Amino acid sequence: MFAELAKEYKTKKAAIKKRLSEFRKLRSACHRKIFPELCFCLLTPQSNARHCDKAIRELKSKGLLFKGSVHAIRPILKGRARFHNKKAEYIVGARACFDKRVLSSGDARQIRESLVKNIKGLGYKEASHFLRNIGLGRDIAILDRHILKNLKIYGAIAGIPRSLTAASYLNTEQEAARFAKKTGIPLEELDLLFWSKETGAIFK
Numbered sequence: 065m066f067a068e069l070a071k072e073y074k075t076k077k078a079a080i081k082k083r084l085s086e087f088r089k090l091r092s093a094c095h096r097k098i099f100p101e102l103c104f105c106l107l108t109p110q111s112n113a114r115h116c117d118k119a120i121r122e123l124k125s126k127g128l129l130f131k132g133s134v135h136a137i138r139p140i141l142k143g144r145a146r147f148h149n150k151k152a153e154y155i156v157g158a159r160a161c162f163d164k165r166v167l168s169s170g171d172a173r174q175i176r177e178s179l180v181k182n183i184k185g186l187g188y189k190e191a192s193h194f195l196r197n198i199g200l201g202r203d204i205a206i207l208d209r210h211i212l213k214n215l216k217i218y219g220a221i222a223g224i225p226r227s228l229t230a231a232s233y234l235n236t237e238q239e240a241a242r243f244a245k246k247t248g249i250p251l252e253e254l255d256l257l258f259w260s261k262e263t264g265a266i267f268k
Contacts, residue, residue: 065218066247073249073257076266080256083266088199095164098198100129102162104268105194106154106185107145113267115144123155130159154185172204188233197268201252205240207233210262211255215240 220243
């Protein structure tokens with residue numbers, strides 16, 4: 065089974081590394097380029113990532129992402145992100161809470177803790193997703209359903225948790241890191257490999 069995974073990684077390795085290098089370019093980008101990634105990650109829970117990306121692009125093109133009211137944002141999210149009413153509120157709320165300076169306040173785990181504590185709608189998974197998408201996800205895992213499913217398939221975890229509390233997220237993340245070390249596939253690359261395995265594309 066590991067041989068099959070290694071073979072798939074070999075075929076996708078260059079594309080995965082290229083995508084991660086694109087993410088890292090955002091690390092030192094301005095607020096107006098980083099904030100949309102945060103909003104994208106607020107939208108993705110239980111939603112199609114490509115539909116969420118289209119919603120963010122439309123919000124940007126209409127000048128709503130940085131200045132639009134909850135009322136104006138809701139229709140753009142409807143049909144693209146589940147719980148669009150609540151997520152419109154999260155986007156508006158994040159404007160007041162997100163400070164780019166937090167991204168240089170420590171290592172990825174410390175930054176994640178700060179994001180989860182201060183930004184409503186952002187849990188460990190969403191904060192990890194955001195940090196990976198701006199080039200700060202080297203040592204953290206995005207434990208979405210695709211990743212958890214594959215971690216179970218390959219025996220890295222005994223089962224998929226019914227819910228991920230802070231403690232269970234961190235414990236499962238450690239198991240994922242051990243599996244990544246065992247396979248020789250970096251943790252942030254393993255995430256994109258599993259995601260592409262499930263969806264057929266290396267996206268974000």
